[in-house]
Amino acid sequence: MRIKLEARGQQSKLMSYASPILAALLTLICGAFLFWMLGKSPMQALHTFLIMPISDPYRIAELLVKAGPIVLCAMGLSICFRANIWNIGAEGQLLMGGLVGSCAALALLDSQGIWVLPLILVAGILGGMAWAAIPAFLKNYFNTNEILSTIMLNYISLNILLHGVHGPLKDPNGFNFPESALFSDWQTMPILLEGTRLHLGVSFALLAMVGVWVLMSKTFIGFQIKVLGGDERSAHFAGFKHKRLVWFCLLLCGGLAGLAGVGEVTGPIGQLVPNISPGYGYAAIIVAFLGRLHPLGILFAGLLMALLYMGGEMVQIHLDLPLAVTGVFQGMLLLFLLICDVLIGYRIIVHKSAPKIVKQSLSIEPPAVAIEGK
Amino acid sequence: MNSGSSNSRLLLDGITKSYPGCLANDNISIDVKAGSIHAILGENGAGKSTLMKIIYGVVKPDSGKLLWEGQETTINAPIDARELGIGMVFQHFSLFQTLSVVENIALGLDQRSSSDMDRLAKRIIEVSTKYGMPLEPHRLVHTLSTGERQRVEIVRCLIQDIKLLILDEPTSVLTPQEVDSLFDTLRQLADEGSSILFISHKLKEIQSLCDSATVLRAGRVSGSCVPSDESTTSMARMMVGDETQIGSEYPNAKNDMPDFLSINQLNVATTDIFGVDLKNISFAAKQGEILGIAGVAGNGQSELLSVLSGETQLEGFNIITFPDADLTQSNPMQRRACGMGFVPEDRLGHGAVPDMSLRDNALLTGFLQGLISRGFVNQSATENFSKTIIDQFDVKCGGNNSLAKSLSGGNLQKFIIGREILQTPRCLIAAHPTWGVDVGAATSIHKALIALRDQGASILIISEDIDELFTISDRICALFDGQLSPIKPTNATSIEEVGSWMAGVFGRQQAA
Known part of the structure; x- marks a missing residue:
């Protein structure tokens, strides 16, 4: 028997939706196998990992709290990715949003009033945008590869944040713990559901979803972004302003990631701490692709990703497994998604005959080597 | 001229090949004699390229027989075709620009004959001068003119014993003078007994060069003739049918x-x-x-x-x-x-975004025609604009939701031309x-251009x-x-x- 991949000739619409589901299933199967290898009952482990996190209202609220920042970042990333701008820097932009937002909060520590929180949020958004402006500037004027610049900036922002919490932003009355002072009630997000940590920031993710959907499917600038990503040369031919679009996409993504960051410090955390994000900005990359860069898809993928984070904590508490399980599941999910995406362009053909050396495979068809340029 | 013309070199019998939604070749039979120059004539999309790919082993026919010098043969791959002595010069050259002539030619040969580059270089000089197509073996391909690049392609075929040379629209890249010298070479080859399959839609060239011609229309043989006995108009009729204005x-x-x-x-x-x-x-x-x-x-x-x-x-x-x-x-x-309006050289990936619908591609350059209001795309106006293009320029497609890449080159060309003309540029x-559109459509594009001119553009x-x-x-x-x-x-x-x-x-x- 011989298994062969054959080009479909046309991208399969069905597979492009089925692929994320298939990837999730394969992740489950391999995850069960992984738990079995670790000496746990696969069914019980999967139950702890996937069902327990959503078994009561409080936990569901927690899931939403975790999904909020992931979805916000992924919405921004999806716009960049649609334009073929490979922004890997949502994490850094999120951290910067948290840091700048915290600076604003600490500067306004004694202020009271309804205007304080919006001001802090705007500061956080601007922080994220400023951080995203660096790769946008480098890309536009020095043709720097944004993948490299955004990844490097992630580490830089983390270190600036660490410097802040260990230095100037440290709470003078905090017994030398690397944490800022606690924010006041005027500076933190109102709780939406009493008895949970579900805060106002989570609703921003839904607003962002609607906004991104309108932007990408209704507006001319969204159209220009899609053209730029679909075919840069056509965008140039039509006269779309490439540099402006790069600024727009990166700044918008930076703003959303910054909002996610400041939402964390003013929401569930309530102060600036060294680790305000367990890799939400990186997880958002997986979420954006898992959701097919579509706002609704991203929402569901974001919830799934939040479930993995929750599940990781559950198996740590109940089964004595390391938190790294979350990372392994994230990795498997992305890996299987990429593998399954091959099926969008190709189909699997199983030949029953015994393998034989076919002459055909040795030849190079002349059109395949055509390199004639202009 | 046709020594031994009674001998069949290549006989195609009932070749049929279908692609999803399209019968590219329908029961095609052709007899190519030894030492003859045989024209395959037809419009774009008539099935010429598919037929040549079948002969060269790139594509397998669904049914039909192929007889090589009287023997039934199956050609599974281009390497089989080359072993039989079939050479093909594609319309789009397959040369590496950064390699030299001799390196490019060596790539197409088997290990044995490509290992000794010096001998190969000598052989290239020998063959190319013999056929009046001088080439310097060590020049890099990107320094060559288009005509010289074509010579490399042809010499690459001649360096092995060639019995059938297939040329796909070879003259479209040449000046009229270069065409003449190419024809001299081809006549010389035919005199030596090689058969030549000459694919073209240029009737005058076929008249001056070819001994026999097979005309294809919509995947079928619509006629065979001796070109010198026909007028260009009568051949054009066979090519496009009775209804189309020529x-x-x-x-x-x-x-x-x-x-x-x-x-x-x-x-x-x-x-x-x-x-x-x-x-x-x-x-x-x-x-x-x-x-x-x-x-x-x-x-x-x-x-x-x-x-x-x-x-x-x-x-x-x-x-x-x-x-x-x-x-x-x-x-x-x-x-x-x-x-101002523009129609670029490349349809796909310059004039149109391959993975976008025709509606979106209408918006691509038509956005100044009132399709945008306050930053939002006016969906119905865009819809109407794209439909008008499709109707007026007879773009054959599955509606304005079809992706640009799903259209044939000629149809996409009609769409792009229509998109620009309907904006009535000055x-x-x-x-x-x-480029790539059939005779009837070419006439209507010409008329639209003339009308635009007469409006003062x-x-x-x-x-x-x-x-x-x-x-x-x-x-x-x-x-x-x-x-x-x-x-x-x-x-x-x-x-x-x-x-x-x-x-x-x-x-x-x-x-x-």
Whole structure:
């Protein structure tokens, strides 16, 4: 028997939706196998990992709290990715949003009033945008590869944040713990559901979803972004302003990631701490692709990703497994998604005959080597 | 000429090949005699390329027999075809630009004959001089002209014992003079007993070269003939059927109109290592005329187009003016806003986004036609605009939701031309406006261009098809190595003169 991949000739619409589901299933199967290898009952482990996190209202609220920042970042990333701008820097932009937002909060520590929180949020958004402006500037004027610049900036922002919490932003009355002072009630997000940590920031993710959907499917600038990503040369031919679009996409993504960051410090955390994000900005990359860069898809993928984070904590508490399980599941999910995406362009053909050396495979068809340029 | 013409070299019997939604070859039978030059004639999409790919082993037929010198044979791959002595010169060359001639040729040979490069180089010189196509084996391919590159492709086939040479539209990249010398070579080959399959839709060439012809239409054999016994009109009838109008004469424009689009002393150094510098180009297209720019591909056409559309940014002042405004430093969007329209060379991936629907592709350049209100896309206006293009220009597609890449080249061409013409530009700059479209559609595109001209638009057409330029242009010139020949009214010049301009025979560098 011989298994062969054959080009479909046309991208399969069905597979492009089925692929994320298939990837999730394969992740489950391999995850069960992984738990079995670790000496746990696969069914019980999967139950702890996937069902327990959503078994009561409080936990569901927690899931939403975790999904909020992931979805916000992924919405921004999806716009960049649609334009073929490979922004890997949502994490850094999120951290910067948290840091700048915290600076604003600490500067306004004694202020009271309804205007304080919006001001802090705007500061956080601007922080994220400023951080995203660096790769946008480098890309536009020095043709720097944004993948490299955004990844490097992630580490830089983390270190600036660490410097802040260990230095100037440290709470003078905090017994030398690397944490800022606690924010006041005027500076933190109102709780939406009493008895949970579900805060106002989570609703921003839904607003962002609607906004991104309108932007990408209704507006001319969204159209220009899609053209730029679909075919840069056509965008140039039509006269779309490439540099402006790069600024727009990166700044918008930076703003959303910054909002996610400041939402964390003013929401569930309530102060600036060294680790305000367990890799939400990186997880958002997986979420954006898992959701097919579509706002609704991203929402569901974001919830799934939040479930993995929750599940990781559950198996740590109940089964004595390391938190790294979350990372392994994230990795498997992305890996299987990429593998399954091959099926969008190709189909699997199983030949029953015994393998034989076919002459055909040795030849190079002349059109395949055509390199004639202009 | 046809020694042993009774011997069949290649006999195709009932070849059928279908692709999803399209019967490319339907029961095609052809007999190619030894030592004959046989033409396969047909419009784009008639099934010529599929048939050649079947003969060369690239594509397998669904049914039908192939007899090679009387023996039934299956050709599974190009390597089988080459072993039999079948060589093919593709329309788009398959050469590596950064390798030398001898290295390129060695790549196509088996290990044994390619290991000794010195001997191969000698053999290349020997073969190429014998057939009147001199080549220097050690030159890098990117330094060769298009005609010379074609020689490399042909010599690559001749270096092995060749019994059947297939040429796919070989003359579309040559000047008229180069065509003559290619024909001499082909006649010499045929005299030595090789068979030649010559694929073309240029009737005059087939008449002067070929001994026999098979005409294809919509995947079927619609007739066979001896070209010298037929008129070009009768062959064209076989090619397009009875209903389609074939060509027509167009009245020339009045020539007392003012200059509209002016280019003054345009000098652009290319950034592409395989590109061409534009040198001291000055011309003016008048209002209400069609100015044709002839030339073999790769002589600066794409560079000139990119400068005119604004995709290449210029510095300086008053280099491009239209009609009185200085557009030298303006971007493509500003030029469109001034009433200019553009049809680029490449349909897919330049003139249209492959993975977007026709509706979105209508918006791509039509956004200034009231399709945008306050930053939002006016969906119904866009819908209507795309439908109008599809209707008026007879674009065959599955509606305006079809992806651009799903259309055939000719249909996408009609869509892009229609998109630009329906915006009624005051100046239209078009590359190869009828590239890949059938005769009937070419006629309607020509008519639309003439109508646009008669409304007072200035039209600039850059094309490799010299016959087309003579049909529709009011004035004509040629581009060679980034320099522009003199401009003459079409009725005051001849194909021979423009042909010599295309080969660079004009007082170059004088204008400086």
